[in-house]
Each structure stands twice: as structure tokens, then as C-alpha cells.
Amino acid sequence: MGNAQPRDYNDRSDIEKILSQWKKLDGLLSRRDWSAAVVRAATATELTLNYAIRHEFRTRSQLDAAFVDSLLKWANGLAGKLDKLLLPLLMGLPRQPAVAALSGLAREINDRRNSIVHRGEFTDEAPAHQIIQSCRQFVEGVVNQYDPAFSLPALGGGARTRPPVIQP
Template identity: 40%
Template sequence: MKTKKDYSERTDIEKIQSNWTKINGLFSREEWSSAILRASTAVEISANYVVRQELELKRNLEPEFVNHLLKWANGVQGKFDKLLVPIFKGSEFQKELKKLNKKVRDINKERNLIAHSGQFKKKSTAKRIIEESEIVINTLIKKYDNDFKLKKQNGKR
């Protein structure tokens, strides 16, 4: 019998995939607001992955320091503005990040309206946020893993 790996022991990629599976389940159950929260979480984890790839693996910074930076940056928008954009300043990838920033702002705005104001969202908003999240996640992760694909789901969007 296959046992599930504890969430805290999963890699960032495994966390993204498990959140993506959850997103699709929530969407199929018409839990629009919860699907948006999970989509935002998956985007934030993908930002964490990129930061770790660059700072820990390429620049040999200590994982504890990188984790401190990730907590300090707080949230997906903070990670884009305070970490990703400065890390990639002057690079070709910075241009990709600038293209993604409008989507990240939209994802973060809708997430905050749910988390901080208690708003309920419609199917159309959830669909838009999930689609934007998929673009952001794929763009970020494919910088390091060309074979990465979010698992396709049966849920109709």
C-alpha cells in the first residue's frame, strides 16, 4: 500500500502538484473562493522554488538564510517585488517576470479580498485566477525544469 508523504517532507514541485490537484477538486465542487486561495498558494510555492534554485543552488547561500528571505518577502507579490525582480535584474528572465507581474498582482488582489475581507468569488473569477496561476507557475518552473507540467484535471473550467 502506498502511503502519502507528509506535506512538510515534499519538495516544492510536489507541493505545487498536490495544491494543483486540490484546486481542481475545489473547482469541480464549486468552491470558487477556496480554489483561488489554493491557486495563489501554488504560485507562491513556485516563486519559492525559483528563489531557492537561484540563491541556494546557483549562489550557494545557506538554506536557513534563504528561508529567512522567503518569510521576510511575505506573500506572492512580496516575493516577486523583493526577491525575484532584484535577483534577475538586467537578465532576459526579468522581462518574463515583468510580463507575469500583472497576473501576479491580479492573483494576489483576489486572494487578499477573500483572505482579508471575507469576500466570496464567482466561477468566472476563479477560472481567470486559475488560468493566470497556471501561466505563472509554468513560466517560473520551466526556467529550471523543461519537462514540468501541471497535472491535467477532469474538472470543467
């Protein structure tokens, strides 16, 4: 009856987590919080790698889910998950070239995220929109290898909304 509580974040699928991050980032854009929006978009990008890695292990091995989760922690971050897990898992498979072609975006996203999170830098509007577009391209490009119908929701007016000008 509309009173359903959302599932706990930890109980959501990787795709549900990606979509949650994307929704949150739209709200951050509406508040003009460019740096936080970039971090959310980068988080959605890393969750995309979790999704692809889990899919590969689930369909090609009988490894325990807890072991796969430990590998994801070991790989630690966007670059580690891409270079240490996903690209080696895809070696020789038809989806490898498409994912490898997106690796430059992943490195750009990772560098920008790290400059915000680890060095305390801020991001202005134009660079934020550019990196968020790179995140969209990466997320959709990877997830579409497994689910061709997947697409991220369009960002609402938040991406273009300016606060009202208050006249004295």
C-alpha cells in the first residue's frame, strides 16, 4: 500500500546498487554538489565492475560467493577490479574487446574520484558533467555486455537546474 520499506542497501543486487547511486547522484546535481556527484558516479562505476566480475565467476565457476567477495575486496577499487580481475577473466572471450576499450574511461574516472576523496580537491560543474558522462558510458557499456536492455535513467532537471536568483 505504498508503505513498503526499501530493502537494506546490503541486501540489494549490484544492479539495484548501481541504480541507487545514480538516483543519489541526480539529487546531488540538483543541489550543485559537483564533487559528491562525481564520487557517486564513480561508485556506480565500481559497482558495475562488481556486477561483471560476479557474473563471470557465477557463470564460469563454482566458486563460493564469499570467496568472490573476498577477491573483490582484495582487488580494492576501480583500477584493481578492472586490471586484476575483470580483464583477466575476459581474456579470449567475445566481450573482452568492448570492456578493454572502456578501460581508458575507468582510469580517468578513478583519477578524478581519487583527487576528490584522497586529496580533497573540488570539481566544478563542467568537469563534473564530463566525468559523469564518462561514468554513464562505462556503466552502460559494461552492463550491456551482460544485459543489452540495461540503461541508466536520464538525469533529471537536477543536472541543469540553477538555484533561483534572489533579488534584494
